[in-house]
Structures are given as C-alpha cells and as structure tokens.
Amino acid sequence: MDLNGLTLTAVKKGLLKKDFSSVELVKSCLSQIDKFDSQINSFITVCQETAIKQAELSDEEIKNGNDLPLLGVPIAVKDLFLTKDVRTTAASNVLKDYIPQYDATVVEKLKDAGAVIVGKLNCDAWAHGSSGENSDFGPTKNPWNKEYIPGGSSSGSAAALASGMCIASTGTDTGGSIRLPASFCNVVGLKPTYGKVSRYGIVAMASSLDSIGHFTKTVEDNALFLNVTAGKDILDATTPDIKVPDYTKNIKNGLRGIKIGIPKEYATKKEGIDENILRVFGDSLKQFESLGAKIIEISLPHTEYAIACYYIIQPAEVSSNLARYDGIRYGNTRQNFGKEAKRRIMLGTYTLSSGYYDAYYKKAMKVRTLIKKDFEDAFNKVDAMITPVSPTLPWKLGEKINDPLKMYLSDIFTVTANLAGIPGLSVPAGFINGFPVGIQILGKHFSEELLYRIGYAYEQETKFYEQKPNL
Ligand code: GLN
Numbered sequence: 001m002d003l004n005g006l007t008l009t010a011v012k013k014g015l016l017k018k019d020f021s022s023v024e025l026v027k028s029c030l031s032q033i034d035k036f037d038s039q040i041n042s043f044i045t046v047c048q049e050t051a052i053k054q055a056e057l058s059d060e061e062i063k064n065g066n067d068l069p070l071l072g073v074p075i076a077v078k079d080l081f082l083t084k085d086v087r088t089t090a091a092s093n094v095l096k097d098y099i100p101q102y103d104a105t106v107v108e109k110l111k112d113a114g115a116v117i118v119g120k121l122n123c124d125a126w127a128h129g130s131s132g133e134n135s136d137f138g139p140t141k142n143p144w145n146k147e148y149i150p151g152g153s154s155s156g157s158a159a160a161l162a163s164g165m166c167i168a169s170t171g172t173d174t175g176g177s178i179r180l181p182a183s184f185c186n187v188v189g190l191k192p193t194y195g196k197v198s199r200y201g202i203v204a205m206a207s208s209l210d211s212i213g214h215f216t217k218t219v220e221d222n223a224l225f226l227n228v229t230a231g232k233d234i235l236d237a238t239t240p241d242i243k244v245p246d247y248t249k250n251i252k253n254g255l256r257g258i259k260i261g262i263p264k265e266y267a268t269k270k271e272g273i274d275e276n277i278l279r280v281f282g283d284s285l286k287q288f289e290s291l292g293a294k295i296i297e298i299s300l301p302h303t304e305y306a307i308a309c310y311y312i313i314q315p316a317e318v319s320s321n322l323a324r325y326d327g328i329r330y331g332n333t334r335q336n337f338g339k340e341a342k343r344r345i346m347l348g349t350y351t352l353s354s355g356y357y358d359a360y361y362k363k364a365m366k367v368r369t370l371i372k373k374d375f376e377d378a379f380n381k382v383d384a385m386i387t388p389v390s391p392t393l394p395w396k397l398g399e400k401i402n403d404p405l406k407m408y409l410s411d412i413f414t415v416t417a418n419l420a421g422i423p424g425l426s427v428p429a430g431f432i433n434g435f436p437v438g439i440q441i442l443g444k445h446f447s448e449e450l451l452y453r454i455g456y457a458y459e460q461e462t463k464f465y466e467q468k469p470n471l
Contacts, residue, residue, distance in 0.1 A: 003028040004164030008221035022072030026055040042156035046119040054116040071114030076166035079120040082201040091135040092125040093336040104201025121156030143469040148394040151181030158185035176414025179426035183389035183438030194421035198233035206317035209418040219455040223247035255291040261298035261382030273391040276432040300374040310415040312364035319348025372420040385442040425451040428464035
C-alpha cells in the first residue's frame, strides 16, 4: 500500500481498522524524507527519534481503543511555530540555534489530538516572501519541477505534503503564504478568518494580518484539521469566543442555490495575469455553474491599491515585531538578518517615522478600511467569491530574487483577504504545462464551513488532487 499517498481521512480509517500501524506510517514518511528531501529541501529539522517514539505510543493507544482526532497521524510544522525542546529557526540565522521552552498553542492542540510531529519545515525567513528563496537554509524546490519555486512563504509546508513526506502540515498566511504555495504544489490550503486560530507561540510577522492555517491533500482533510486547531485561546486576545462547529458536518450539502461572485478586477488581463490561468479559471466557473451555483459578477473597486497598501502596513508591523530580536535574551545578533528582513525593517521604520506617518501608514490604514468595505458590500450580494490565486505560474528559481517589486506583485489576489481579515481556501484547479494551478474561494468572516462546502463539491467533481508529482 502507498501509505505516503493517503489522505488524512483514509489514514484515520486505516489506523483504526489496523490496516497499518502509526509506526509503519511514520517510518514511511521518514523514509520519503530520507530519499527525496535532499532534492526538495522542505525540512529544516527532522524529528526522527521522537516521531517514532510518539508513533509507538499512538499504536498503544489505538490498541487500547482510544480515539483522538489525529491519533498517530504524521504532521509537519512550519518552522515559525514554537516547539518545546525542538529547534525553531523561522528559517533565519538569527534563530538558528534557538530551542523554545514551550509549544505554540496550535502545536499543543495538535499534540493533544494525538498527532505525531515529524519535523520542522523550511520557509522564507520570518515568512517574508512568495517563493521560498529567502530562507537562510537554502531554497525549497517545487516537487512538480525542481528547477522552479514551490511558492512561499510556507514553501516547505506545501512541498513536503505534495511529496508525501507528511499527511498534513501547518502554515502561516500574512499575504498569501498558504494559498500561493498550495496552488503551486497541487494541495489544499486554508487561510482562516483572522483570529480563528491562535497566533500564540508563532513567530510574528505582521500581527494584524497574520493568520494561522494549514495544508492538506483534500478539502475534507482540511476541515478535520481545522476542527482541532480553531477556537478561543486565552493567550491570544484576538481569538473570539465563538463555538467551533464540526467543519465536516455540512461539507457534502452541495452548491444548489449558492451565489458565487466573480470580482471583475481579479479576472482581467490588466493585472498582468497569464492567459492560461484565466482559461483554467474560466473552466472552473463552468464547473461551479454545472454544480448548481449561481455566478454573479461583482466589483471590488479598491483592488488596485491593495499591493501598495499591504506593502506599507506589513513592513511597518514587521519593523516593530523584529525589534525584539536584539541578540540579548535569545538568538544571534541583528547582523544575522538577511537582505529581505533588512529591507522591510528599513521600509517600515521609514513609514512609521514622524513626518511620514500621516502620508504613508495612516493613509494605508484608511485604504485598508475601504478594501474591507468593498468585501462587505460584495457579500451583501453573494455568499462567496472565486478568484485565481496567483497571476502567474511558478517561476524559475532565481528569476525574481533580485527584483522584489516583481515578487511582491505575485500577491495581488491574496493580500486583500488579509487586509480584510476574511478566510480564503486554495483548491487545486488543473495543470498548465505540467504546473499545478489553484483557485481561491473567499468568504465572509467565519464562513469557513461554507468555503469547505464549496471547495468539496468542486474537488469531488474534478479530482485534481489525485495527481501526484514524479519525484
Ligand atoms: N508574499 C507576501 C510577503 O512577502 C506574503 C508573505 C506571507 O503571507 N507570510 O509579504
């Protein structure tokens, strides 16, 4: 049996039926890492010994009839999530030897749910980037074509999952870092509503934009994962006290009567969008219609200001968050920051400084409110929206590394959700010249249940997730 290729849903069934053990499953992920990760570079740290030990304990629990949501399931964690006694680097030399004394809330929840942590995943340092190339531990490669980027910043999270090195993985999304790599690697990625999942214990990038999410092979798997991580955390004041539903409950309800909006600003050639991507996007709309959804054109008029607005607010918050890495209490000195972090610290310090604050930061905050309002107005007319994830296909390693502006433009369709705080789900939607392409489903605050329902109907019809890269 190809254990590495199994979905989380299939793994849970197989473990309970004792078709295979957690030890067999974990070993098979570890051997996949051993065989292929020297080429993909998706892991910074592999937890070989502790993972096997944890899997043995899980098998005991299963034998005793215990059932936990992720019991015995191999999960990999972006190296931005603090893990007690396991090095957490944020993919930066500043933290290259840092060993946390506590777990992030999400990591704690995963462990409580019985998950086996197989390792810590590569990413752009501090989550700055769209390609995975800003890592001080070397770039991650796209498993579909190793000369190309897998998307970032959660590069390792998407690449490891697509390569069968884990059954699901965690990520963070401040401007697209989950949705973009999910789209480039043919996996499902959720950026939840701001505050839906606790940020406690996760290295902060831009605190008002950071959303904590995850990657899975299918939409149903994704819902199962969110069941575990979502909810109020007294250690993160931005997590509201709203009951967490069972996200899988209504997933099979179909699309009849659902109104799906297509923002006209997201589907024109004006934004430099690749014609092939527009074609795949058009095909997906036909699918949604044939599934019973009603497609309605809508407008998000302030979209053209989104990148400018994001790239003022985000570096401002980065400059503040990275001030704590002074090399005194933990970590190495500030000389160890890479080029991109320095660029953002400089930009953010500039836009926050007196004399410039009103012209840049304050104005960007006003534009942010307008972007949020665009979504509120649109969601009075439709239940959800569908958009492309990225205007281009994955690019060649090195192609945009010296042109940060070009790199920033790849976030055009994703940053708006972070500015507005709404959820976004990236789902596989086809292939162009052998490269995966995803679509993005956006919804109102806390509408994850509906996003899963829409994503599930589409996925079951198209089954693009069944295709795997040839490593
Ligand atoms: N690519 C965006 C940036 O560089 C988003 C990164 C993220 O979501 N962490 O800021």
